[in-house]
Amino acid sequence: MNRNLTNEYIVYCFRVFAAVPTAPRSPEAIDWSPSYVELSWKEPTSDGGAVITGYIIEKRDKYRQVSLEGNNTLVLANTCLLTYLFNNSVMWEKAMETSDPLCQAKVVNLIENMEYQFRVIAVNKAGNSEPSEATKTIITKARFRKCLFTLILMQSKKLKQGVISEIFFQCLVAPKIDRRNMRDMTLTANSMLKFDVGISGEPPPTAVWTVSGNPIK
Numbered sequence: 001m002n003r004n005l006t007n008e009y010i011v012y013c014f015r016v017f018a019a020v021p022t023a024p025r026s027p028e029a030i031d032w033s034p035s036y037v038e039l040s041w042k043e044p045t046s047d048g049g050a051v052i053t054g055y056i057i058e059k060r061d062k063y064r065q066v067s068l069e070g071n072n073t074l075v076l077a078n079t080c081l082l083t084y085l086f087n088n089s090v091m092w093e094k095a096m097e098t099s100d101p102l103c104q105a106k107v108v109n110l111i112e113n114m115e116y117q118f119r120v121i122a123v124n125k126a127g128n129s130e131p132s133e134a135t136k137t138i139i140t141k142a143r144f145r146k147c148l149f150t151l152i153l154m155q156s157k158k159l160k161q162g163v164i165s166e167i168f169f170q171c172l173v174a175p176k177i178d179r180r181n182m183r184d185m186t187l188t189a190n191s192m193l194k195f196d197v198g199i200s201g202e203p204p205p206t207a208v209w210t211v212s213g214n215p216i217k
Contacts, residue, residue: 018050021122024103026133027057032143034112040104041120041132050124052101058131059095059107062115092119092131110140113178113198141200142173175201 027041039057095107095118110116115137122129178198187193199207209216 018124018126019048020127021048021052021124021129022046023130024055024120024122024132027118027120027135029118029135029138030104031106032138032140034140034142035110036106036108037110037116037118037138037140038104038106039118039120039135043101043103044122044129047122048124048126048129050126052122052124054098054100054123055103055105056097056121056123056128057095057105057107057118058092058121059110059116059118060092060134061111097123112140113176113200114140116140173201175199175205 022044024044025042027039029037030040031038043052096105098105107118116139117134117137119131119134121131176199178200182197185193199205
């Protein structure tokens with residue numbers, strides 16, 4: 001409020017508009033399993049002048065297709081165009097949204113042994129920030145493995161009780177076949193058959209393929 005030359009008061013009104021936040025820092029996986037990934041990240045350097053109300057977590061998987069509206073598949077012949085699309089929203093999908101400013105979230109209902117990347121968007125009353133940098137590729141698999149410990153006891157000549165001389169351990173994970181690329185096929189004689197099939201286990205299993213009980217070489 002101020003006075004002018006005629007002793008009248010002039011009232012000034014100001015309106016402050018909030019801006020969208022800056023992008024959060026790149027998230028990191030702090031826990032994972034075959035069906036979920038838990039992420040943590042650092043808040044944006046600027047909240048845009050308004051309190052951050054939550055975060056949007058986006059994901060993309062190894063096999064996600066690049067498509068346009070109307071379910072028309074886009075054939076990419078230009079490497080630069082492919083790079084642009086890969087780094088922008090056309091290949092990302094919303095995984096979840098939080099309703100608080102906590103910089104941590106758990107993305108569930110993921111596909112086992114799938115390769116995922118995640119990124120985070122901050123939200124305030126002015127809108128959404130730019131996405132963060134993407135995480136490193138994360139594979140949804142067991143983080144901790146059940147281990148079988150074998151102890152070898154050796155009788156000491158000087159001591160009456162047994163003492164542990166060596167400890168051997170082996171982590172065991174049952175063999176598993178990724179069957180997503182497997183399907184029934186009809187072949188002609190002397191034709192080649194190729195399957196892209198992932199096999200996992202610990203120790204690494206040896207694969208033997210058979211037809212009617214007969215090994216394929």
